[in-house]
Amino acid sequence: MSGNPAAASFPRAGYPVGVNPPAGTVVIAIVTFNRSALLDDLLRSAAAMTTPADRIVIVDNASTDDTQDVIAQWTPRFPDGVVVNRRLETNTGGAGGFSEGTRVALELGADWVWLMDDDVEILPDALELFAPWMARFQVIHGRRYDVDGTPFYWQAKFNEFLGVPLPYSVKTFNTEGYAVTNSGTFEGMLIHADVVERIGLPDPRFFISWDDAVYAWLASLETEVVYVDEFVLQKKREQRQVNLGVRHLNDSSPLAKYHVMRNRAYVGRYFAEHGRLNRVGFGLGTGLTYAKEVVRLVVVEHGLKGLGELTRGWRDGRKIWADRSWEPMPALAPRTPSE
Structure with missing residues (x-):
């Protein structure tokens, strides 16, 4: 303890x-x-x-x-x-x-x-x-x-x-x-x-x-x-949820739609930080993420309202990629050893 x-x-x-x-x-x-x-x-x-x-x-x-x-x-x-x-x-x-x-x-x-x-x-x-x-x-x-x-x-x-x-x-x-x-x-x-x-x-x-x-x-x-x-x-x-067999899709808020695409850049930065980023594969994964979110709009939410948030998030992710001051979260100081 x-x-x-x-x-x-x-x-x-x-x-x-x-x-x-x-x-x-x-x-x-x-x-x-x-x-x-x-x-x-x-x-x-x-x-x-x-x-x-x-x-x-x-x-x-x-x-x-x-x-x-x-x-x-x-x-x-x-x-x-x-x-x-x-x-x-x-x-x-x-x-x-x-x-x-x-x-x-x-x-x-x-x-x-x-x-x-x-x-x-x-x-x-x-x-x-x-x-x-x-x-x-x-x-x-x-x-x-x-x-x-x-x-x-x-x-x-x-x-x-x-x-x-x-x-x-x-x-x-x-x-x-x-x-x-x-x-x-x-x-x-x-x-x-x-x-x-x-x-x-x-x-x-x-x-x-x-x-x-x-x-x-x-x-x-x-x-x-x-x-x-x-x-x-x-x-x-x-x-609201649709069962696709291999996974479920739920509805999502406009805020979630924006961040699911914007934050791809943070995912990529962490992968790059640890030497795990394949730029070609990651770009394909980002495209697949966008496509999955469009499927969510059509199949779960029955429309394309939210497409703008997805596109804006993808665009804003470029700023994160370009930020040369970005650093990952730092490690913490070790706890005091148990007595």
Whole structure:
């Protein structure tokens, strides 16, 4: 466990008889923006966990609804000091929120940071299910149920030639119940602080889109990133969706449409930084990303409204490619060794 005195002064309690808690301090980092009802459900599920997290950091991205009221109502329902309310003055997007949430979690002495959007619920035995995997791996994704209770489809792995995550297999898990990947999602990524130290905080410049996939890819250069056959979350926010068999396509906001193309440049910069950029393949991957987004417009949203955002994002990505001052997120100073 971390030598941080804030962590050492907060012992866990309430474990079921016969259940061994995960090794180290677990901090859930939630990012929320104007979805107070969903946040309320998520905090209710966190309170019902049979193995509780040590801390819950809530990053409020300058919400204008009653999010702060919901946080205030739930704070006293947890043991003293568990809920940490971090309200930002401006909306920094999911990327900025997770960067801040991870920073605060490590400052509080987290050994593990569980990154979580506000539109999921935690299943009660999630940390019991994670515990054996936490003894083996340092970056872990569990499975999720969809809104209707069916297994949510997620099976992404970066194709480094194209620079895009693609479905990688019909049969996902090996005989031991996990699959190695190099992509990720902040809808449930569990990451060890040692890995965060080596790769730095999530990059807030992404704002939204590609931030989580790239963060897991960076982690995969340091350690194995795994997807385990354990259901730990359930999605709660309904979206328009089309099942294409090998993947699902959801609807997306204009902001997401813009950033999914603009942020291709950030993906490319990180690939280049680590000697993994194939310019021909990456250009093809960018074209395929644009085509996929057009398919999303036609098949899911039944029109071409949003084409302008896609094109503008692609164009603005050139500025990121041309920025000679660009630097990747820096590694962090090592934590104080445990005593």
